[in-house]
Amino acid sequence: MALSVCTTWLLTYAPYVADYSRYLPRNTSPRATFGWTYAGGVLGTGWTMALGVILIASSPKFGIDPTGFLANMVGHSLAPIIYIVIVLGILGVNVLNLYCAFMATVTSIEPFTKIKVTPTKRFSILAICTIIATWLGIVGQGNLVTIMNDFMLLLQYIMVPWSAINLVDYYVLRRGNYSIKDIFDVNGKYGKFNWTCIGSYLISIVAQIPFMNVEGIYEGPISKAIGHADISWSIALILPAVLYYYGMKAKLTATGELQEIERIYAAKKIVNH
Template identity: 60%
Template sequence: MKIEKHSLDFIPEEERHGSVRNLFSIWFSANMQITVVITGALAITYGLNIFWSLVAVVLGNLIGGLFMATHSAQGPKLGIPQMIQSRAQFGVIGAVLPLILVVIMYVGSFFATGILGAQAVHSVFPGISITWALIILGAITLIITVFGYDLIHAMEKYLAIVFAIVFIIVTIYVVRMPLPAHSWSIKDFHLSKFILVLSVTATWLLTYAPYVADYSRYLPKNTSSKATFGYTYAGGVIGTMWMMILGVFLTAAIPHFTDNPSQHLAGLFGPTFATILYLVIIIGVISINVLNLYCAFMATITTTEAFKKSQVTPKKRFNLILIIAAIGTVLAIFGQSNLMSIFSDFMLFLQYFMIPWSAINLVDFYFLRHGEYDIKDIFDINGKYGKFNWISIIAYLVTIVLEIPFMNTSVYEGPISKALNGADIAWAVGLVIPAILYYFPMRKKFFKENLQPLTRKVKSEVKSSPVHPHTLKTGNEEKRI
């Protein structure tokens, strides 16, 4: 299999390939891994019982999946990576602002997921330390990522089958485990904790939004948007919901499950199946970290290309992916002792910054431009989208400031969150406010931009008309101006 030759450039129609059905397998298998289990575990650690944890997990995924899948539908239409399309909203240089945050997000996910995989490697091979396991996993992830799009799709397609078989067996065993009393009590409801869990679980799929279209951009342009949305939504929601539900049950049934989730999960079974489960966990970590590393590379190239045009050669591709993988691995080595604390705050951090970006992007694509973009100008710093779009930049920054009173993390709790007994509804602010602040000024700007060429055209026709200067001839009639 050849190394992918495209990076952030447009995919020509003659090079489009693949089946839209593959979007189900890539997003299903990408989420059938231990990090998602840990995200579900947060519901119990935050204080919800099993019943309300499951309600929050289901609702969170159904909501988060909507945003993820609507971004995915942009891929075949535009044929470019997700984040470079942000230039149409933020400007060629202005898009660097969300891009930097996206790179941080990918690297953070890379190291958090890597720690869980390293724990599994250490459990299977005790002679390999967590540090060396992180280095080994990073190297394997690097090699796969260098080959790129086609290898990633092929790998995820077959892993989806393996993961489904193994986790069906795991699920049958887990749901039969004894659970604490009152686990299913409907009356044991805590609104603030429920909203917090709903925010975190919805954020998981939403964090795919900045790169989900990267894996649909090679599909033919005439690929149905409904099919792209449907397969992405189904794969992402089913895989994520399944793993989070397992996390809820396992955390409720096993004391200190989150201290070493891979070991606790595999320890439920005999030696033979435990080893198989460890291997599945390790492969799952590699599969999601390939996506994290691939898109960290794409976001980094998009950022640097805004300032300096350069060809992405195979050597440059390898070197940049190597640097990003090394940074993520080093962070994992130093952060392995405080994983749960870091991971919890990291998930909340993502929603504060990525939901406003998603709102602006979707409003622009579906309600303002209706999917019509000038691809050439997206790559031109002097093109129609300009260097900066201050409407989107101001909307984005103002929203982040307005989110602060609603935030609730281990290091800061805003006054409104305190008044709501700890409920974190910053995600709602991050969704509604930027949509309003961006839509109405941009609609006014579009009206002015579209009216000027029309006015010039009418004046030109009037000037060249042989009839009275105050009339235009249309067919056999004269139309009064």
């Protein structure tokens, strides 16, 4: 479970990266974008996860009330600082969470409604997201760890294959060469649907089912056979990458696009050298 959560935590960070990396200067290298983002993700979460492991190993009381446990550790004089830091941290990260919730909501409904986002609509959508999130927090209090584990697993099942396909397409097949105009044109060279992508994604979702283990909801036969471990993230990462790579490579080769991508990539390497 711990390994699954750690892996999922980084892989599901992709939407945040997509939201913000687009604002980087055009000459920023993909290697720098990936490397610094990955380093920040590992360093920013690794030390807190390690601290959690140490604290839970030192006392089982930490798992019951983590905030109160930390406050008691530092004493009454420093306890208010601990509470302030935790509250500010939650507020800070939830600004990003609400931003991404807004972007995801608008992206999901815009193709079907052609909604025009105004300040009033933006506020209304954010308010609805906030109310739902707050309600979930109130209802789920006392079972936070279980809910978070199940939620992270759910993200793992649906987001890891998405990330794998994106990474293969960007770094291995197209090597960062895209036509922005065609992305927004349903009649462009990318077409309305990428069935190779959709097929690889759906097959990967189904293939994970025997490996799943969502506490109290479902446990697959393979998970039972290996001591109730959930290793579906490995299937979600490897299978769609392989399926999409070979399926899309054949498609790009047939249309001649792969040869054009290789030519552009070779020309860029010469210019860089």
